[in-house]
Amino acid sequence: LFGDQLAENLIEIDNPCEGIRLHGYVANPTHSRSNNRQQYLFLNGRHIRDRALQHALGEAYRGLLLTGRYPICFLNLEMPHAQVDVNVHPSKQEVRFQDGGAIYSQLLGTLRSKFLSTDLVARGDVQSLTARGNEDEIAQSTPQTSELFQWAKQELGNTSSTESSTPPFMAFDTRAVGVREGQQYASSPPTIAEEATDLASEAKGTDFLRVDPTSSPVGTAHFSPSALQIHNRYIVVENDEGLEIIDQHALHERILYEQLRDKVLAGELERQRLLVPEPVDLADSEAAAVLENREILARVGLEVEPFGGRAVLVSAYPAMLAHRSPAEVLRSLVEQLLTEGKNPGPRDVLDELMHGMACKAAVKYGDRLTLEEVASLLAQRHLAQDHHHCPHGRPTTLVFTRDQLDRQFKRI
Numbered sequence: 001l002f003g004d005q006l007a008e009n010l011i012e013i014d015n016p017c018e019g020i021r022l023h024g025y026v027a028n029p030t031h032s033r034s035n036n037r038q039q040y041l042f043l044n045g046r047h048i049r050d051r052a053l054q055h056a057l058g059e060a061y062r063g064l065l066l067t068g069r070y071p072i073c074f075l076n077l078e079m080p081h082a083q084v085d086v087n088v089h090p091s092k093q094e095v096r097f098q099d100g101g102a103i104y105s106q107l108l109g110t111l112r113s114k115f116l117s118t119d120l121v122a123r124g125d126v127q128s129l130t131a132r133g134n135e136d137e138i139a140q141s142t143p144q145t146s147e148l149f150q151w152a153k154q155e156l157g158n159t160s161s162t163e164s165s166t167p168p169f170m171a172f173d174t175r176a177v178g179v180r181e182g183q184q185y186a187s188s189p190p191t192i193a194e195e196a197t198d199l200a201s202e203a204k205g206t207d208f209l210r211v212d213p214t215s216s217p218v219g220t221a222h223f224s225p226s227a228l229q230i231h232n233r234y235i236v237v238e239n240d241e242g243l244e245i246i247d248q249h250a251l252h253e254r255i256l257y258e259q260l261r262d263k264v265l266a267g268e269l270e271r272q273r274l275l276v277p278e279p280v281d282l283a284d285s286e287a288a289a290v291l292e293n294r295e296i297l298a299r300v301g302l303e304v305e306p307f308g309g310r311a312v313l314v315s316a317y318p319a320m321l322a323h324r325s326p327a328e329v330l331r332s333l334v335e336q337l338l339t340e341g342k343n344p345g346p347r348d349v350l351d352e353l354m355h356g357m358a359c360k361a362a363v364k365y366g367d368r369l370t371l372e373e374v375a376s377l378l379a380q381r382h383l384a385q386d387h388h389h390c391p392h393g394r395p396t397t398l399v400f401t402r403d404q405l406d407r408q409f410k411r412i
Contacts (some may be wrong), residue, residue, distance in 0.1 A: 002038075006031055008074070011118055013075065015110040020079040020103070026057075027065040029389065030122050036069050040354035042076040043084065047321055049093050060111035062351075064120070065388055066393040077103070095163045121388045122395035124245070124404065227378060232368045238380065242401040249365045250390035252377060257391040258384045259356035260320070264299055271301035276294035277315040280327045282334065289311060289337040290330070296346055300353050302333060320361045326367065332356060355391045 010025040039057060041048050061071045072381065085096040097103050228236040235246040241389075263269040282290065287310045294304060301318035314326040321329050336352045363369065369377070381387050390396055406412045 010074075012115060013110060013114060015106065018102075019107055020077065020083075020106065022075065022106055025114065026071065026075070026111060026114075029061060029071070029120060029393070030395070032065050032069040032071060034068065034070070036070040038072045039070065039310065040074045043086075043095060044078055044081070045280070046086075048095050048368075049066065050101055052097065052104050053107055055269060056107040060108050061116070063391050064115070064389050064393055069393070075107075095137040095219075109259040116385055119388075121244075121397050121399055124398045145333070164355075209248035227374050229374060232366050235369075235374060235377070241399055242403075243399075244404055245397050245398045245400070246378075246381075247390075247394070248367070248369065249362050250394055251381060251387065252362040253358045253382050253390045254387055254396055255384050256320070256361050257354060258386070260300075260354050260358055264350070269299075269301045270314045271303070272319045272322050273316045274326065275316065277313045278326045279311050279313050281311050281331050282309055282331075285309075285338065286331075286334045290334060291316055291347060293337055295331065296350050296353065296380055299350060300357060301335075302330065304330070318357060324360065329360075332360060358391060 002090050006027060009028040010029050011028060012025055014023040015021070036054060037389060039054060041053055051250060057071055057073060065071065083098040085098075086095050089092045097137060120146055161232055225335070229248070230236060233248065234249055237244050237246065290304055290312055296305060301316065302314070303316040304312045304314055307313040312330070317326045317329045333356060336356050337349065363373075363377075401412065
């Protein structure tokens with residue numbers, strides 16, 4: 001009814017709790033919609049619409065979907081008729097639960113628990129590549145296309161024949177594939193898993209926030225025995241299924257966000273106090289937003305107070321952003337406070353501030369990482385609950401299976 005692709009990416013839900021059974025299917029975060037019209041909620045088999053349940057559904061997918069995207073679900077609630085009033089609206093689509101808070105918590109808790117136990121890593125899609133066809137299909141399509149194809153093939157052949165001969169084969173430089181200078185292998189080189197373990201143990205205690213700012217030219221690859229950094233943007237690693245391509249910034253952002261969230265909730269976030277508080281001039285709307293949200297800003301380590309007119313005084317700011325000036329940190333957080341056209345609650349504001357701080361502190365798209373930093377990033381990956389998505393909902397990893405690769409190379 002909704003297509004095979006969606007059907008293959010549905011996650012089954014079934015949770016009976018105190019006489020109330022929640023069961024059905026929700027879609028993998030890789031499948032979403034620009035509206036909530038594919039959120040089908042049923043009560044004892046009757047279709048309903050409930051804003052509280054839709055809000056719980058959105059909270060369950062928080063951090064797994066991009067802004068403006070909505071989850072897909074097909075869920076049914078089975079409960080005693082005495083616990084719900086169905087006569088709220090003539091259409092019977094709006095209902096009133098006897099204990100709406102318990103239903104909300106059951107839906108939210110069930111989905112979050114299911115997501116934590118489900119592999120939500122995005123799979124690479126190579127169908128578009130396959131759809132392009134091969135040379136034989138192009139050559140045999142029409143007489144005109146075939147003639148053009150043969151002409152182009154001949155021209156390419158003539159160009160190749162005029163070029164210089166192929167240079168002799170040169171052996172690979174072992175230093176380019178991660179073999180340390182002076183390192184010798186007694187028998188055979190260690191496996192990737194063995195090297196990853198060695199590097200992870202070496203990387204313990206490394207301050208991963210400190211990244212080598214020197215970027216190698218775009219187009220070069222940075223090799224590690226356990227991984228390959230390409231274009232100073234992505235890390236390629238081998239796994240049991242095939243290979244993974246990891247967005248270094250997105251993954252590091254997720255790791256930092258969850259560390260930051262845990263510290264904020266525990267009230268243990270480190271902050272850098274200034275010996276001399278720094279005044280910062282802001283626009284009227286910015287100054288008003290900062291002073292209105294002083295308590296929330298203090299929870300993320302930024303302490304401010306009024307300084308007269310449009311100026312505020314910064315007396316402390318998050319230690320994880322110590323490489324940036326207090327004024328720069330404040331202005332970047334102010335931009336997130338001024339969410340135009342919305343009235344976010346305190347939790348949403350705090351969450352957005354933590355997203356921004358993690359993004360600013362993470363390694364950047366284009367930073368070259370050392371071997372120890374690559375190993376540290378991979379070692380910390382599975383410590384994050386939702387390591388498969390960055391806090392903004394983008395995937396951190398794409399998996400390409402051996403079967404997909406074999407098909408592309410025409411082996412199967």
